[in-house]
Amino acid sequence: MKVFKHDTWVKPYIKKYKGLLVSVLLLGLLTSFCAAALMFTSGYTIDKAATQPVNILLIYVPILLTRAFGIGRPTFKYIERLKSHNWVLKVTSNLRTRLYKTLESDASFFNEHHKSGDIMGLLSEDINHLQNLYLRTVFPTVIAYLLTLLGSLALGIYTPAFGIFVFLLLVIEVVVVPFVSVAIERNRKERQKQLKSSLYTKLTDNILGVDDWIISGRFNDFKNLSAKNVKELNSSKDKSKSFRRNRDFVLQLIFAAIAICFLVFTNLTMTDNQEQANFVAAVVLSLFPLSDTLIPVSQGFEEWPQYRDSIERLNKIQPVSDQLPEQIELAPNDFKSLDLNDVNFEYSSDSPILIKHFTQNIKRGEKLALLGPSGIGKTTILQLILGDLVPQSGEIKINDIDIQAIQNSRDKIFSVLNQKPFLFNTSVINNVRLGNENRSDADVIEAIERVGLKDLIESLPDKYNTNVGENGARFSGGEQERIALARILLQDAPIVLLDEPTVGLDPITENNLLDTFFNVLNDKTIIWVTHHLQGIKYVDQVVFMNDEKIEMQGSPKELYQKNTHFQELYKMDQGL
Amino acid sequence: MIDKRLFRLPGTKQLLLVLAGLTLLQAFVVLFQGKYLAEALVNSWNQKALQTIITPMTFFAIAFILRHLLNLINNKIVENYASKTSENIRSKLLDRVYDVGPSLLSEKGTGNIVTASLDGIDLIENYFKLIFTKLMNMTFIPPILLIYIYTQNIASGITLTIIVPLVILFMIILGLAAQSKADAQYHQYTILSNHFLDALRGLPTLKMLGLSKRYAKNIYTVSDEYRRRTMNTLRIAILSTFALDWLTTLGIAILAVFLGLGLINGSLPLFPALVTLILAPEYFLPLRDFSSDYHATLDGKNALSSIFSILEKDKQENSDNDLQKLTWDQNSSLTVKDMIFNYADGQNNHDASLDIKDIQLHGYQHIGVIGKSGSGKTTLIRTLGGFLNPDKADIKVNDQSINSLKQRSWQDELAFLPQSPYLFSGTIAENIAFYKPSATEKEIEYASEKSGLKDFISTLPDGYKSIIGEGGRGISGGQQQRIMIARAFLANERRILIFDEPTAHLDIETEYALKKTMKELFENHLVIFATHRLHWIKEMDYVIVMDNGKIAEQGTPDSLYDHNGAFSQLINNMRGDQI
Structure with a gap:
């Protein structure tokens, strides 16, 4: 997190368009809430109906709510996606203007850098990376964290001990595992990046130098040029993939544990009378849709190293202050x-x-x-x-x-x-x-x-x-x-x-x-x-x-x- | 969504079989997961003690774990297949580049091929991963769950059956609407999205024109316009996902209501109702997965079909081993008669197609090829070098007849010096020894001395081991040409030298200094030299003047100077007015 210490390309913009940002997060939260609530109310509806109440009006409210949440989830999700894109694109316009102005202030930048490849292409890509940082990492993570807090709090109000217990399990799911996996994968990702760039060089040598390869008749060398590199890259990637598969499996195991806890908890505390027991299915079923929000957090974290490079590169560019003498107008x-x-x-x-x-x-x-x-x-x-x-x-x-x-x-x-x-x-x-x-x-x-x-x-x-x-x-x-x-x-x-x-x-x-x-x-x-x-x-x-x-x-x-x-x-x- | 050529890839059928088995298994595990969860919940609802739910709960947990374990195995198999197959495709692509490389490159653009072989392969790998798993899940999981639901409650089964075609219909209608809207905007869209990069690259120019400060405002305006348009398109583009979401969640809501009413009537016990409710989201899940990541799938599909089109492009029938081993010497000869070469449509060639009646070369002749730009010089040089296959030609090397110079034993005799030499990433020594990687240090030193590189190399801190090429030390154009010359000196047994405007980019003094070295290299070689630098004509003993793909005139320079033909006119035009 050192990256953010002197950062001026991400942090300041979070404050910009604050209202919109808050509404994006709120909508994301509402989407998850509706998904859980849909299962909650439908579970309750069924349980309650199974008691065969005389008056159908008794399940009228849960039926109405079931429909409302059924419509609410996709609607909030739709609006959330639009709003989040809107926010990100607004910030992008600011970032672009800023990058342009910064570069504009430094004429010598071009003299020093015009040789070193397509630095402009790189910088403009960096801004696109920042868009993804928000959409794929920041927003989902913040929403998952809010959900964890609010969900545990809701349970905690009902039964404090159980609330804390679930909270701890959820923390493992959305905080511990993601951070550990970034720590484990960091070096490997770094190495893969190097390998990939060297593979790029080698493939360029293959393709741009193909005339020379053909004349020299060195077909085997041509084929082997990238072979070793590809092999190393693939074996490293295989390790990452295998790690990812196992990690996702572990995340599911934790989730299974939470589900079991819910089953046991509801059986122990909610079976004193029928009115309570009618909520059992509701509570347990409402848990499952939340995996859509909680499990992807690790995935979002995984993309972090890529964003970090972009943030670091952008932060390196500093505007140059004008040191010109007093200007004279010459016709x-x-x-x-x-x-x-x-x-x-x-x-x-x-x-x-x-x-x-x-x-x-x-x-x-x-x-x-x-x-x-x-x-x-x-x-x-x-x-x-x-x-x-x-x-x-x-x-x-x-x-x-x-x-x-x-x-x-x-x-x-x-x-x-x-x-x-x-x-x-x-x-x-x-x-x-x-x-x-x-x-x-x-x-x-x-x-x-x-x-x-x-x-x-x-x-x-x-x-x-x-x-x-x-x-x-x-x-x-x-x-x-x-x-x-x-x-x-x-x-x-x-x-x-x-x-x-x-x-x-x-x-x-x-x-x-x-x-x-x-x-x-x-x-x-x-x-x-x-x-x-x-x-x-x-x-x-x-x-x-x-x-x-x-x-x-x-x-x-x-x-x-x-x-x-x-x-x-x-x-x-x-x-x- | 699926390219039929996929199924022809090796291993695909086996993969599909294995996946089918695994997915089938997974479908049942999902079923059990739901079933035992429902059982546990029913017991709790009946206010039974914890002991009664331990068995169903354990089964639920086992099914849950098994499901994700199967998923893990499934992913592992698909990922291995994807990485192996995409690597295989990369390897084939490289073979292709080597086989028909140069003409392929001029058609597709070098940048495109590099991108295809790197990012394209990654996209394909991802595509494989997504498409097979999703396809299998779609095929097996919903039907099995549906059959089970029918056995529990027919009305729910019917409800779930009806929703799917509805979802698909909505998605198609909305998808098409989004597509046509996106298509209509696409052109302006790309311009707008590239506008920023364009402005960054053009910043020095804007500065020179005194516009750079004012232009900052423009950046914001255009970027915001881009945002506005993106939002407009997005509003429709994600409608199809919305429709899917809406129908599936609403489906669950409707189901819950139906089940509730059934329960009140007493026509249905709790267990079937609950298990249906639990399995309903699972039933829709594969469909939702299939539609998410749609763009990644689409990109992968496009990358794959563009690589397929390269791999399947007209395979050359000519064998490159028709010509027997030869050693070019004073008495060797090459005759080319009635040679036709046409660029394929859409090939971005800047040169004319060829129609050559007759060329005869022999021994250690020095042949200059001149002509205005676009006259077919480069095409001629490249057909003679065997980089391009003529459509039709009657070629004789010594006494052997062949129809193309794309022959291994011909190219073994060549050294090729292009206009912009390509330096490989590696040491200077490796670059010099490119034709002859087995060369000793002594031989390399000798060659660099002959080509005038020695002094330059001695100024480098790492000498012959200095890394050049991509990311290495910047080397001036003159030194790059000298490295090419050193290559030819080192591979002195290659007696045919083909030059394609080697000094076009050089400044006059560098060229002047280089000329002496090159003249030395010419000795005892057949030299074919395309150029528009007039002084080289003096070093030639035969000149071919190209115009519009045909030979306008050929002969010794003296004979051509003597009469006022194509040669004299060209020289006058090139020379311009004098001091």
């Missing part, structure tokens, strides 16, 4: 130059210095290409320019303003287009309009026309309302770049950062795309990170970085004439 039209003076940057004190003494002066309207081997820090320079990263020394300035002082209005100054531009799963026109939500449909369509997509999009059945699909899958890589470019045109910021927008495209698509880029962005200042020399003629300055310094710099023409290495590279690129 886009006033932008004159961008200066990087002797910039040094390292990700952390124990990693090597990535950017060393980087100096560059970029004037309005200038176009600069940045080249260098991968891993040299080209993208890092773009992040420094944007202000997402802060250099250890040196300064980055726009006109004479430090880059950190214009962060609030940075979208007015910078546009970014990267390798895999993100398109939202909505229509083309909505995606482009994100560039500037105040522009008219006509403006948006004009931007789409300028990037050369008009004919394509008008040929589609839904035209501009065509959905781009998940991650823009409806369109090819080149087309996605163009849609993102149209977005940037609407954004109309004076500086455009291009981060290898054409990598992975074939040369003809690449040529056409670069032609469009530099054509429509003609009046912008462009900093273009690229991996080869296709389209290099469009820029004014080429900067080659290596891990020590700027290796060469100049206009493409000048470099081609003076620098043999550049000449070689250029010739190779052009196949000359």
Whole structure:
């Protein structure tokens, strides 16, 4: 339970929508109560009727109650299910907003984490896990506990000793066994999780690497790769299953013991006269429907480790407080130059210095290409320019303003287009309009026309309302770049950062795309990170970085004439 | 609800027999449990002493325990079967991936296959577990209890008999209504439910556009809209469970009233009335169990049928042992005539289907394959590598005729270097020795020296033992290609090298540095090299120009440069304007 000590993702929300929560628990309790009461009243009805009362009216009330509870149980259950989902989904909306805001506050989060798999997918799954935590563990457990307390109390009022005795048995059923079983299963579940993730890796190796397996002819190794893992996982799972079966059996034994107690108790205390004896069947039979509420508690507990991971992961994300200096408003039209003076940057004190003494002066309207081997820090320079990263020394300035002082209005100054531009799963026109939500449909369509997509999009059945699909899958890589470019045109910021927008495209698509880029962005200042020399003629300055310094710099023409290495590279690129 | 193919799985029939026996037994135990409980209660009602109820109570307890013991055994058998059978299916799925893998992957998507082989198998296991037990309980328990109830009281028997078809009718009607409502909303539903993930992934973009702060409000609005819609659907979707619950509990209530009236009339003693009342919930229990976990069952069923469809997909008739063992050398030759390959409908291919008239390769030729994207380069390369089976082809290796290059002895001669190399989780040494796992440390070191990896590996703290691949150390694109090259150097007895745009993702300087190494590897190998990087053409002595799945032109680079054909045009388009 240490998990909850510093928790801010579960506890605070229990207090939210308190009324609804209480009604959910109450309804759950009522459902169980009606189930028991149905058997109680029908047992009583029969027993009473068996005494053959002269007047049928004597069993009129129990008959009426039997019907009422018969209708009450399903009705309460139905409402309870609706209300509990409603509560959970309301909390989910809050949790999602909070997760979004937390991540939003921390731009560097993305820089650190974008490599480590699909962290976003993981976090959004975590929120779904919390939904199940409530629906499958918290609610049923709380209801079972309330039932245990109230049931024992009711018996206790009648006969205190018997009440306490039943209470103890019920505590074993809903508290002791669940906690013990979580304690026993914890390590095994942990191990299963590891095994499962390693199995995932191995199956991925099997499937994504299948070409290599086939060529190598190592069929047996291919089959055996996951075999050992599967075996261990299955044997561990078998142990869990066997444990679960035995545990459920024990739970039933305890329940049987309670039932026997009820039988003995009723026989001993309720057989003094017929009026009392008429309640025997009622009391005993009302016990059985309660197993539906009591036995699943252990099951709910069993899922706890899975939820714990989610809670821990969510609690690890902390909002980052704003440490920006006083913000200055810079009108886009006033932008004159961008200066990087002797910039040094390292990700952390124990990693090597990535950017060393980087100096560059970029004037309005200038176009600069940045080249260098991968891993040299080209993208890092773009992040420094944007202000997402802060250099250890040196300064980055726009006109004479430090880059950190214009962060609030940075979208007015910078546009970014990267390798895999993100398109939202909505229509083309909505995606482009994100560039500037105040522009008219006509403006948006004009931007789409300028990037050369008009004919394509008008040929589609839904035209501009065509959905781009998940991650823009409806369109090819080149087309996605163009849609993102149209977005940037609407954004109309004076500086455009291009981060290898054409990598992975074939040369003809690449040529056409670069032609469009530099054509429509003609009046912008462009900093273009690229991996080869296709389209290099469009820029004014080429900067080659290596891990020590700027290796060469100049206009493409000048470099081609003076620098043999550049000449070689250029010739190779052009196949000359 | 039940896939007929299930019964064809090995062991299913025996399982069903065993389960049938156990469930039958269980039905009687349930019956006895009710009977003796009723007896005990009747004695108490008659105000008899404790001794009189000890016997029925003991029998009740034994029946109760036996019932759950049988349940335990039942579960154990089903769970063992489920885990064994689903494991078996996974193994078959992997065989399938190996057999027809690459074309299967391009059709179903790699992600889908990985998910199917992991989560899909779990779903299936769960499905087996649920379906068989529930099915058996439904088949045996209610009828036996019903027969007994008829013997006790005919009116109650009739009441219980009538309720079941009523329940089923209601569930079908309501189920259909819910289904059609859910279907109508499904599309928007998925968009809404994925909206949050979409927004998280797009957060950097929103930030760049200056929208991220304002968008937080949108998250709440959309999420709440999702809640509203979910609630609307849920209201109807769980109506069918409600109807079942309602009818069964009301059934018990009505029964109690009837029994009560019968008792007052004196037409019925207490025992049959009580035993009927006790057994009524047991009678409905299997039906209620069957309808709960409906979604888990449905998911499992879908997972199973999607895996079945993979397993049953057109089995290849070609044997991959037609071609005798060969050693490719200077005098070897490969002729491909009239080769047709068509992608199946719906296959998500980004490349053209093939219609190749004539290709002749021999000895240690270096053949470049060029063309715009989607021209069929990759398809051609993959048919030559034996990853794809042509629909029709007349192929000759040396003098042997075959109709597909998916031949073990052909692939034993190949080394394949793709555009994005796949690194296996394991050490660098294991990755280098992938074609030749028996290689000695010396051989691996030699190969990595040849491929220019040595310096890089020496900078790693664990050297050759460094773990790479999934979850391992990040390796740059250039180094990944070098590992592939080292693989080919190590397996030097494989004399055919197939490259599929190996440098497309690399930056120019890395490519420049890599080129020297690759040229060395080319020596004494038949090289088939698909590329759109023009400089490689200079290293080739023969070029095939692809266009729309056909060979537009082929010949030596010089002869192709000389006249203004498909080759020259393509080169001009690719090159673009110069400085």
